Amino acid sequence: RQYQIAVIVGSLRRDSFNRKLADAIVKLAPPEFSFKQLSVGHLPLYNQDDDGSPSDSVKRLKAEITVSQGLLFVTPEYNRSIPGVLKNALDHASRPYGQNAWAGKPAGVLGISIGVIGTAMAQQHLRNILAYLDVPTLGQPEAFIQAKEGLFDEAGNIGSDSKEFLQNWMNQYAAWVKKHVV
Numbered sequence: 001r002q003y004q005i006a007v008i009v010g011s012l013r014r015d016s017f018n019r020k021l022a023d024a025i026v027k028l029a030p031p032e033f034s035f036k037q038l039s040v041g042h043l044p045l046y047n048q049d050d051d052g053s054p055s056d057s058v059k060r061l062k063a064e065i066t067v068s069q070g071l072l073f074v075t076p077e078y079n080r081s082i083p084g085v086l087k088n089a090l091d092h093a094s095r096p097y098g099q100n101a102w103a104g105k106p107a108g109v110l111g112i113s114i115g116v117i118g119t120a121m122a123q124q125h126l127r128n129i130l131a132y133l134d135v136p137t138l139g140q141p142e143a144f145i146q147a148k149e150g151l152f153d154e155a156g157n158i159g160s161d162s163k164e165f166l167q168n169w170m171n172q173y174a175a176w177v178k179k180h181v182v
């Protein structure tokens with residue numbers, strides 16, 4: 001069978017390292033996996049008053065999550081947490097109450113930063129949110145990536161230094177998704 005994965009990137013920056021990482025790591029996935037990045041940059045700020053009349057961008061976000069078999073979060077760390085853009089998307093698709101689109105979808109969490117802790121705190125905050133949203137999230141291996149020369153090759157693929165590590169991450173992620181999809 002095929003596995004469709006919704007990819008959520010927590011940065012809107014044009015030259016985002018996290019988007020580069022998301023684009024590169026999906027190339028390491030098994031052939032039965034396909035990936036689609038969700039647009040989170042044009043969502044309105046979440047307002048509970050709008051629960052009864054969600055905008056088209058919110059409806060599209062929820063529909064794309066619903067048809068997916070799994071989730072892949074790739075996010076920067078902003079001030080030791082997740083960016084507001086990502087939290088906004090998480091909140092939107094969790095509502096209205098009882099219609100949480102994320103629930104039950106197996107997930108993986110990745111992040112890259114220029115700092116040495118490589119988004120570790122943001123990832124822990126994200127895991128806390130995902131636990132509440134009933135999202136089974138791959139625990140190991142963790143991947144805290146620091147942006148370094150040579151991480152990506154000229155074609156935008158994962159460079160040789162990190163290839164084995166990230167290939168293993170992807171193999172474990174793919175197995176995690178398969179385990180949760182009946």
Ligand code: FNR
Nearest residue numbers: 011013016017018019076077078079080113114115
């Ligand atoms: C950062 N950055 C950052 N890095 C980090 O390791 N820990 C942090 O807490 C923060 N905080 C932070 C806050 C804000 C508002 C910005 C704009 C940046 C630096 C961050 O790692 C760097 O900008 C990355 O390049 C962001 O990821 P993208 O946009 O390249 O994917």
